[in-house]
Amino acid sequence: MATVETVRPAKGRVRARPWRPEAGPVTGLLLAAPMLVAIVLFVAFPLVQVFVDASSGGVPVQRYTDVFTNPVSRRALATTLTDSALVAVVTVALGAVIAWTLHTTARRWVRVLLWTTALVPFWMGMIIKNYAIYLLLAANGPLNALLMGLGVVDSPLSLLYTKFAVVYGISYSLLPYAVLALYSVFVQVDRSLLSSAAVLGAGRAQVLATVVAPLVRGGVLVALALIFLLSIGFYVTPIMLGGLQTPFMATVINQQVFSLYDFPGAAASAAILLVIAFVVVATILALAGGKTLRRML
Amino acid sequence: MNTIEERPQQASTAGPPTAPPAGRHAVELIGLGKSYGPETAVAGVDLAVEHGELIAILGASGSGKSTLLKMVAGFEGPSRGRILLHGQDVSSLSPADREIGMVVQNYALFPHLSVARNVEYGLRMRKWPKRERAERVAEMLERMRLSALGDRLPRQLSGGQQQRVAIARALAYSPRIMLMDEPLGALDKALKQDLVEEIHRVHREFATTILYVTHDREEAMTLADRVVLMRDGRMAACAPVEELYLRPPTAYAAGFFSGANLVPARVVDRVEGRARVEIGGRTLDTTCPVDPLGSPVTAAVRPVCVVLDPPDDAWALEGEVTDRLFLGDSVQLKLAYSDADTSGVVSCLLPATAPGLPGAVGEKVRFGFTPDTARIVPDDQETR
Numbered sequence: 001m002a003t004v005e006t007v008r009p010a011k012g013r014v015r016a017r018p019w020r021p022e023a024g025p026v027t028g029l030l031l032a033a034p035m036l037v038a039i040v041l042f043v044a045f046p047l048v049q050v051f052v053d054a055s056s057g058g059v060p061v062q063r064y065t066d067v068f069t070n071p072v073s074r075r076a077l078a079t080t081l082t083d084s085a086l087v088a089v090v091t092v093a094l095g096a097v098i099a100w101t102l103h104t105t106a107r108r109w110v111r112v113l114l115w116t117t118a119l120v121p122f123w124m125g126m127i128i129k130n131y132a133i134y135l136l137l138a139a140n141g142p143l144n145a146l147l148m149g150l151g152v153v154d155s156p157l158s159l160l161y162t163k164f165a166v167v168y169g170i171s172y173s174l175l176p177y178a179v180l181a182l183y184s185v186f187v188q189v190d191r192s193l194l195s196s197a198a199v200l201g202a203g204r205a206q207v208l209a210t211v212v213a214p215l216v217r218g219g220v221l222v223a224l225a226l227i228f229l230l231s232i233g234f235y236v237t238p239i240m241l242g243g244l245q246t247p248f249m250a251t252v253i254n255q256q257v258f259s260l261y262d263f264p265g266a267a268a269s270a271a272i273l274l275v276i277a278f279v280v281v282a283t284i285l286a287l288a289g290g291k292t293l294r295r296m297l
Numbered sequence: 298m299n300t301i302e303e304r305p306q307q308a309s310t311a312g313p314p315t316a317p318p319a320g321r322h323a324v325e326l327i328g329l330g331k332s333y334g335p336e337t338a339v340a341g342v343d344l345a346v347e348h349g350e351l352i353a354i355l356g357a358s359g360s361g362k363s364t365l366l367k368m369v370a371g372f373e374g375p376s377r378g379r380i381l382l383h384g385q386d387v388s389s390l391s392p393a394d395r396e397i398g399m400v401v402q403n404y405a406l407f408p409h410l411s412v413a414r415n416v417e418y419g420l421r422m423r424k425w426p427k428r429e430r431a432e433r434v435a436e437m438l439e440r441m442r443l444s445a446l447g448d449r450l451p452r453q454l455s456g457g458q459q460q461r462v463a464i465a466r467a468l469a470y471s472p473r474i475m476l477m478d479e480p481l482g483a484l485d486k487a488l489k490q491d492l493v494e495e496i497h498r499v500h501r502e503f504a505t506t507i508l509y510v511t512h513d514r515e516e517a518m519t520l521a522d523r524v525v526l527m528r529d530g531r532m533a534a535c536a537p538v539e540e541l542y543l544r545p546p547t548a549y550a551a552g553f554f555s556g557a558n559l560v561p562a563r564v565v566d567r568v569e570g571r572a573r574v575e576i577g578g579r580t581l582d583t584t585c586p587v588d589p590l591g592s593p594v595t596a597a598v599r600p601v602c603v604v605l606d607p608p609d610d611a612w613a614l615e616g617e618v619t620d621r622l623f624l625g626d627s628v629q630l631k632l633a634y635s636d637a638d639t640s641g642v643v644s645c646l647l648p649a650t651a652p653g654l655p656g657a658v659g660e661k662v663r664f665g666f667t668p669d670t671a672r673i674v675p676d677d678q679e680t681r
Contacts, residue, residue: 190403190405192401192403192405193405193407193408195370195372195392195399195401195405196399196401196405196407197407197418198371198372198391198392198393199370199371199392199393199395199397199398199399199467199476200393200418200419200422200466200467200470201393201419201422201423201470202393202418202422203391203393206422210418211407214409215408215409
């Protein structure tokens with residue numbers, strides 16, 4: 001016969017306090033309190049203060065129109081928006097290739113290599129990254145040496161202080177964000193859909209067009225928005241690689257604060273950047289549709 | 298029933314027409330093998346499948362059955378050998394050009410397309426004209442009893458309906474063969490039974506050749522005309538389903554497919570050309586004419602062929618119940634026996650109403666094997 005072990009009483013104290021599987025409202029509030037305080041102090045308050053500052057003294061509306069009429073800030077705004085749009089497209093395109101390969105490859109070493117490639121920019125300081133690219137693009141740098149060695153060009157190209165350099169630098173910094181955002185979308189595409197489409201007669205391009213594209217469209221739009229938003233706030237890269245001739249809004253705001261002591265003007269510039277960012281995000285999220293958001297959250 | 302031949306001419310760009318060419322097999326695998334580096338996943342499989350046959354490829358996980366199917370589908374390139382579909386060598390063709398249909402375990406329906414658009418997908422890829430696509434889709438939906446669901450999205454369907462969509466999608470363009478990869482693997486038992494019947498009906502009505510991969514011997518038994526038993530990348534057996542069940546050729550087939558007890562025995566005599574073996578000191582007549590006297594063999598006895606309180610002491614063993622499972626109409630017992638030189642555990646299946654059924658673990662019982670139900674099976678352990 002099977003022997004039944006006698007149940008020994010548990011050692012230690014026996015608690016009789018009632019317990020519920022979910023924490024009560026007081027516990028929850030206490031746990032959340034530090035975060036709530038931080039959000040109010042460091043996010044909500046500055047946001048409101050920007051608009052308050054922009055309206056303080058003088059003619060409030062004129063500060064906003066100044067941003068568009070002043071040739072320096074107008075040009076900076078245009079540069080910021082066009083460069084950031086380029087960055088978004090380039091980064092999402094590159095990130096999509098990397099993220100899709102990460103999702104579909106069967107080879108471990110490819111995955112390791114791609115994750116490393118994608119995440120290395122995360123581990124380097126902003127200055128180091130930009131300095132590395134600065135050296136790479138310099139007139140006597142390796143890229144020019146290669147181009148001249150191959151006979152593509154006769155004299156060094158001036159790659160630094162161009163739109164190309166700025167877009168390159170920002171894209172490099174933002175690539176990890178694009179890869180991570182897109183990967184989280186791509187992993188939701190069941191790979192058996194791809195093989196099923198293939199058996200049903202679809203070639204590789206057709207599989208991408210008829211199965212993958214409709215399924216990831218929303219996620220790609222969200223990634224574009226994310227990269228665009230991160231890009232319009234860039235400060236170091238446009239200065240180091242773009243020089244002072246093609247400043248971003250962040251540079252202009254910096255000058256307004258530290259050179260001109262025009263705090264309300266700086267606040268107005270920041271507010272306009274903020275509104276543009278908000279409009280872009282709202283538009284893209286509307287395009288992407290609520291379904292995509294619910295799936296990502 | 299004749300819709301398979303009603304294929305529009307313009308659709309026959311890839312491959313020969315669907316009507317089976319005379320004298321050719323629907324599927325022919327010739328020395329088909331696959332290795333990943335030093336690992337051999339499938340080793341030289343030869344198989345010829347008749348038109349309209351349903352072949353179950355049965356095996357435990359890691360037996361190579363899925364790799365075999367992937368090679369036929371075109372997802373894996375074979376390391377050796379060739380694959381012929383309707384006589385055409387498709388070994389180096391893309392999956393898209395092989396003209397096959399496939400149903401996989403999660404059905405892989407396109408989540409962004411309606412049921413009708415899912416079924417239409419293969420026809421669009423084959424550039425059927427719009428009107429013929431619509432006709433064909435309507436026909437397939439009707440035959441798979443999905444007409445009312447054409448506008449639904451896959452996630453709005455039940456598991457059974459999803460499977461019917463997957464089958465309709467795979468058969469819409471009249472593929473040369475249909476591959477099914479564990480289509481019932483993730484389902485509960487009650488639903489499974491319904492879907493087994495559905496697949497049976499589809500096979501009958503569409504007269505399609507089907508390669509059906511599964512690890513479930515009951516599915517294989519119910520559906521298949523023939524069973525290919527895979528083990529360690531090799532074809533361990535290939536036989537009509539009843540033949541394989543009642544007369545398993547090897548110990549592995551007896552254990553895996555017939556669920557038989559494998560009992561060590563020794564040949565002691567021959568009666569009318571058949572072996573009489575000794576098990577635990579008792580003798581038993583078998584159905585096999587094999588082996589020199591005195592050699593150790595393995596006898597396969599299915600659980601239903603174990604009887605309690607045999608009338609003849611000559612083949613009664615003494616045992617003890619070590620486990621008892623109530624299965625509804627029947628009760629499964631594990632009986633441990635031991636003797637001077639042998640010991641073992643046999644599993645036996647008895648009607649729940651059988652007289653003298655042991656009621657508890659630990660009871661002593663007398664049991665034996667029904668004469669002429671034991672088979673001597675060659676040990677195939679060394680084929681590893």
